[in-house]
Amino acid sequence: MVYINEIPDHSGKQITLKGWVYNIRTSKKLIFIIVRDGTGLCQSVVAQDDVPENVWDSASRLQQESALEISGLVHADERSIGGHELHVRDIRIVSIADEYPITPKEHGVEFLMEHRHLWLRSRKQWAAMRVRNTIIFAIHRFFQERGFIQMDAPIFTGNAAEGTTNLFETDYFDRKAYLTQSGQLYGEAMAMAHGKIYTFGPTFRAEKSKTRRHLTEFWMIEPEMAYYDLAMNMDLAEEMISFIVQEVLKINHEELVILERDIGKLEQVRAPFPRISYTEAVEKLNSPKMQEKLDTMARDRELEAEKLKDELAALDAEFGQAKKGRKFQIDRKRGEINARLDQIDEDLRNLPVWKKSALEKKWGEDFGGSDETLLTMDDTTPVMVHGYPAEVKAFYMKRDPENNEIALGVDMLAPEGYGEIIGGGQREDSLDILLQRLKEHNLPEEQFRWYLDLRKYGSVPHSGFGLGLERTVAWLCGLQHVRETIPFPRMMGRLYP
RNA sequence: UCCUCCGUAGCUCAAUGGCAGAGCAUUCGGCUGUUAACCGAAGGGUUACUGGUUCGAAUCCAGUCGGGGGAGCCA
Numbered sequence: 001m002v003y004i005n006e007i008p009d010h011s012g013k014q015i016t017l018k019g020w021v022y023n024i025r026t027s028k029k030l031i032f033i034i035v036r037d038g039t040g041l042c043q044s045v046v047a048q049d050d051v052p053e054n055v056w057d058s059a060s061r062l063q064q065e066s067a068l069e070i071s072g073l074v075h076a077d078e079r080s081i082g083g084h085e086l087h088v089r090d091i092r093i094v095s096i097a098d099e100y101p102i103t104p105k106e107h108g109v110e111f112l113m114e115h116r117h118l119w120l121r122s123r124k125q126w127a128a129m130r131v132r133n134t135i136i137f138a139i140h141r142f143f144q145e146r147g148f149i150q151m152d153a154p155i156f157t158g159n160a161a162e163g164t165t166n167l168f169e170t171d172y173f174d175r176k177a178y179l180t181q182s183g184q185l186y187g188e189a190m191a192m193a194h195g196k197i198y199t200f201g202p203t204f205r206a207e208k209s210k211t212r213r214h215l216t217e218f219w220m221i222e223p224e225m226a227y228y229d230l231a232m233n234m235d236l237a238e239e240m241i242s243f244i245v246q247e248v249l250k251i252n253h254e255e256l257v258i259l260e261r262d263i264g265k266l267e268q269v270r271a272p273f274p275r276i277s278y279t280e281a282v283e284k285l286n287s288p289k290m291q292e293k294l295d296t297m298a299r300d301r302e303l304e305a306e307k308l309k310d311e312l313a314a315l316d317a318e319f320g321q322a323k324k325g326r327k328f329q330i331d332r333k334r335g336e337i338n339a340r341l342d343q344i345d346e347d348l349r350n351l352p353v354w355k356k357s358a359l360e361k362k363w364g365e366d367f368g369g370s371d372e373t374l375l376t377m378d379d380t381t382p383v384m385v386h387g388y389p390a391e392v393k394a395f396y397m398k399r400d401p402e403n404n405e406i407a408l409g410v411d412m413l414a415p416e417g418y419g420e421i422i423g424g425g426q427r428e429d430s431l432d433i434l435l436q437r438l439k440e441h442n443l444p445e446e447q448f449r450w451y452l453d454l455r456k457y458g459s460v461p462h463s464g465f466g467l468g469l470e471r472t473v474a475w476l477c478g479l480q481h482v483r484e485t486i487p488f489p490r491m492m493g494r495l496y497p
Numbered sequence: 498u499c500c501u502c503c504g505u506a507g508c509u510c511a512a513u514g515g516c517a518g519a520g521c522a523u524u525c526g527g528c529u530g531u532u533a534a535c536c537g538a539a540g541g542g543u544u545a546c547u548g549g550u551u552c553g554a555a556u557c558c559a560g561u562c563g564g565g566g567g568a569g570c571c572a
Binding site for chain 2: 023025026027028029030031032034043045047048049064077079080081099100101102103104105106107108109110111113166181182203205207208209210211212213214215218219220334335342343345346349350353366368369411419420421422423466467468469470471472482493
């Protein structure tokens with residue numbers, strides 16, 4: 001048995017593939033079967049004159065996604081996907097598929113999500129999952145090569161009090177337990193045992209957010225390092241992201257092409273990334289230059305919409321006389337243009353809000369999604385924003401020794417509008433200050449007894465951050481929505497399949 | 498929770514108050530190199546649901562349900 005990605009090594013030889021029918025085309029005496037086996041696609045040609053009658057009959061019975069073992073000779077042929085094709089000698093049907101719901105035509109989001117278990121077989125989804133795999137493995141390699149120990153934080157937790165986000169509540173032997181929203185506090189305990197650790201696991205947020213950046217269940221990577229300050233923390237985050245991007249470019253070129261990703265943009269992602277303070281970011285948002293940029297953006301959108309409408313009118317005029325094949329292309333193009341026009345409409349409706357948010361941003365307020373997009377607009381690499389107002393940040397963040405109003409936190413914002421992929425910072429290491437913060441945040445000291453112990457027994461400066469896996473995958477794949485970056489996304493209103 | 502857009506054949510969509518339609522998919526027929534193959538034919542409908550306006554509703558109005566995008570919140 002040979003896998004499709006090994007075919008170039010078997011040119012001119014007889015091989016057997018085991019897989020599924022991705023697509024099939026028939027004519028009088030020829031059948032073209034596109035076979036997929038999980039490693040790639042291969043066109044297999046059955047010629048009636050070259051095979052026994054039973055093989056021809058088998059080929060005639062195949063439907064999309066039928067399972068088969070197929071044998072033949074490998075021929076180099078430029079007309080085929082991947083440059084090689086199989087001249088079939090024999091076919092063994094493993095199972096004939098029922099009528100397959102996902103045809104090689106277009107489908108809507110709702111339909112595809114309802115068939116996610118089958119959608120995973122489609123080419124773009126296949127490519128995205130392989131990039132996800134590369135990213136996961138790259139993260140492990142990055143940390144393992146630097147002496148980090150991978151450890152797991154618990155998924156059930158007893159305290160619902162850590163932050164403001166809503167948690168999923170479960171029944172835990174007649175007591176309440178919550179699904180974790182972060183492994184960080186436990187990460188701190190583990191870092192005090194091993195120096196440098198990272199967790200890699202699922203986290204849960206019961207927020208009712210329906211946006212392209214949110215899931216209720218997502219995977220987070222949280223390194224935590226003893227004796228690291230904020231600057232070292234930022235160095236590490238930057239080095240890690242650069243490494244991941246380089247690995248994806250090296251390993252997944254084919255997948256990025258399938259995903260129609262602008263590879264040039266990814267090639268520009270190299271350290272160092274710009275670092276700006278929160279205060280500088282607010283100034284940037286308030287600046288006349290930002291106002292100009294937003295005005296230009298609005299004008300550009302309007303011009304683009306006009307151009308697209310003209311294009312649409314031209315296509316409409318052509319449609320009546322067009323041949324069938326051309327009608328397909330026109331339909332597809334119209335779909336793309338209409339989707340873009342909807343997006344422009346939405347942008348134009350939102351622009352005044354974005355403008356207001358940016359220009360009237362006051363020191364002390366947190367950034368919204370639009371502010372993040374505006375901050376990264378000029379950059380091809382991620383941007384790190386550090387030194388947030390302490391008031392909007394969590395109780396465990398260490399304050400800047402030179403300015404008590406500022407917390408030593410950092411967010412990394414991905415370019416191209418993908419938003420926050422990393423959030424982290426230096427942790428408060430003083431027991432007295434932490435006790436005071438718990439009081440200020442009205443948090444129950446009893447629940448955090450173990451956490452406070454870490455400051456009692458050999459407290460040291462330490463830092464860490466959380467990387468959102470799905471947002472990273474979305475950014476590197478150029479996907480519009482995080483739902484396509486995880487095999488079975490969990491979102492508000494989606495628990496099936 | 499709020500704002501906004503949408504719901505028509507298995508799928509993607511058209512029909513903007515006047516006979517419910519096309520392509521794909523399915524079935525049948527044709528075609529020796531197809532690239533979402535192509536050509537011909539057939540079957541396929543409670544227009545999400547409930548009520549209202551109207552001579553007449555897929556279309557207008559109200560409510561309900563489901564979905565997309567966004568705000569808040571965040572990775």
